[in-house]
Amino acid sequence: MARLPSLSRLTTFERDRTMHALNIVQQLLRSCCPHIHTTRLTAILAAVAAAVRGRRLTLTELGRALIAKAHVKHSIKRVDRLLGNRHLAAERFDLYRALARRLVGARAQPLIVVDWTDLSLDRRWQLLRAAVPIGGRALTLYEEIHPLCRFANLRVHRAFLARLKGLLPEGTRPILVTDAGFRAPWFKAVNRLGWHWIGRIRNRDYLCPQAKRFYARKHAQTNGAVATKALAHKLARACYHTLKRGEPFDLERCFAG
Known part of the structure; x- marks a missing residue:
């Protein structure tokens, strides 16, 4: 059984909100990764509590918001070890798959928004993300990080679609919604999967x-x-x-x- 972080120093509102998030994450992890190591699960729950408390997702900010008696530098190192854990990296597709089942549910044709986003101010790193719009928000289904030199790369797009297909429930034929940065090769790759797409056209491109x-x-x-x-x-x-x-x-x- 994973040990939950101590919430005694939080206010009643913060404690209730954090416990709600911890219960959701714990149920999700137990359903998709029943054999996850207890120590690793405890570290994940501690990081989730830190994210809810600090509302920042950088390594340093998670460490600073970690609910622990240790010094800040040790808390930051703990988060660093968790993010670099090779076992957690190997289990991430099981986590994404469980998340997809929860967000997509029984919908045969869910809307999925796919977009490239700058991950750093110098645009050196790019984020490719698939998200489901729910209640006015886009909830992440799956995401990858690539260097700028691989931005809008056809091989990256094909591999991304293949992984996304493996995460979605069997028989799902989503409608992918993309911005103007996605071109004809992307739409052809989506067609080969038997999926549907909606894309924005700009510049001199048009459909005839x-x-x-x-x-x-x-x-x-x-x-x-x-x-x-x-x-x-x-x-x-x-x-x-x-x-x-x-x-x-x-x-x-x-x-x-």
Whole structure:
């Protein structure tokens, strides 16, 4: 049985709030990691109590808010050992999976918001996160940290989607909502999983169903290179008629043949 941190120094409101959080975390850990070491579970619960009390998630602030009789430097070192624990790192996917079951539940098509976020002021580290919007807040399902050089990397996106699929309940087909930073390769990867997506388009990007059908028809008759050339030729002819002859652009006529 894990030893709960002493809450005697807290106010009644702080004690009730902390105990509520500890009960939720303890139930979650026991359900997804029944064999978790008692010492490690005790350290996790102490860190949760520190987060609720201090409302800051940096290593140093967690150590300072830790409810313990030890000196601050020893408390910070305790949090450092917990965050660097290789056994906890190996169990994190079980934790994410249990969290996904709790947040997604029985919904077959949950909305999941995916976004890149700057993790540091110099943008050296980037956070890729999947979250579920619930009650006006986005609750994290899964997240990864990558260096700036791997920002919006296709391999990173594919691996992220594969891990996310492994965390969601069986048969779930979510709708992924993304900002404008995600491009066509991302949407194709989502399509291959049989999922749905909603993305924001910016700059000169736009969706043209007529051009897509024209390209697909040419690609079926020839190959990708010839189809791309034919599409470019169609658009060039349309530009000529619009700019030189002053004719209005007719989308249906452009891709009729």
